Amino acid sequence: MTWDWGAVRDFLPHFWDGLLVTLQALVLGSLISFALGLVWALLLHTPARPHAPSGARRWYALVRWPVALVTEFIRDTPLLVQLFFLFYVLPEWGLTLSALTTGVIAIGLHYSTYTMQVYRAGIEAVPAGQWEAAAALSLPPRRAWTAVILPQAIRRVVPALGNYVIAMLKDTPMLMTITVLDMLGEARLFSQQHFQFTEPLTVIGVAFVLISCPASLLLRALERRLVR
């Protein structure tokens, strides 16, 4: 086995470009998944609350099962195929987006079905007394959600959401398959041009460990602080 430091040095500028794209995809993908996951969770779990008026309950029942079906489907099928789907089908439907945008949407959509479960757990963990207190103060349902329930639920789930950020980080290399030059994309391009596979692939592998290990330690600390 030979290790060529020169190849590492040559690869570094490409590596920084790739890192930037990876982080960009990660941040945007996380934001989409956080927002969309909350939407799914609210659509799926609002009527479980005892004080919802019956008309609203009936309306939610109609929304509920299609949302449950769609999210289950997204959750159980590979992100890679979903990426291909969006990348090749959206232009057919007349919506041409850049590869990175497509990738960010796919990651956000895929992981929103996971964050949905996290939010659900958080919402269900809010004690029933809080709902009763909101009802006793005759807060309208929307105020009860925004002022009482969600602030408590979201505070609890921040660490769990962080876990999915790490999971998303490790899925960003898939964007390479739809021509995004993320870390892996840059590594592949470089290794094909110079026929040196060992160094770039090892460098990005180490980079992933270096990012995700401190991140998970940080999350554990955050968890200790937020969840008591």
Add this chain to the structure above:
Amino acid sequence: MTPGLWELVLKGVWTTVQLLVFSGLLAAAVSFAVGIARTHRRWAVRFLAGCYTEVFRGTSALIMIFWVFFVLPLAFGWQLVPMWAGTLALGLTYGAYGAEIVRGALNAVDPAQREGGTALGFTPWQQMRKILLPQAVPEMIPPFSNLLVELLKGTALVSVMGMGDLAFSGNLVRLALQESAQIYTYILLVYFVIAFLLTRLMRGLEHRLKAAAGKVPGPALPVRRSGASTVGGGAS
């Protein structure tokens, strides 16, 4: 779609299933070996097992696949058959996640059980085999079921290396027909059906193992069940 293209897709399904079974078996072996090592008495064994999980969980599965396919042949001269390369990369990566499941389930067994084993003069290995594992394994099934679906989705990654799995043959069919929406919908549906079957299978397995470990009053113990319902009433 023509019969020839359907045949291509079916071949892809077969490759995916094979890859799923092989890498699932490897991942299970790795999970138990590393997970049990993480509960070992010796500090060094725990540390090494911890390093393994951190490294393999920390890197991306796709990078592992690239590494096995490109770096192993060049750096070490080991050229693997694609199926084994894919199995190795996926099995080692998902095994690291599985190891955490095994560790968690072992730690969740009541400490008194282990102490009971010590009191009876069991060796550590006997305690593990006769006391801890039979109680921990049923608890592992639901997270393992999730992991298995993750692994199924992970198998799609090998298509990047040109292995003829379901995702790859889907891509070929798309190139042939230029009807992306239709083909990818089929492919996604096939993955969904496989995932659905897997979760059902694991649920059945969980039920049987729990009954075997005496955790759920199964059909063999009807007395307890009927007694509970008459004493406790409907409300509980």
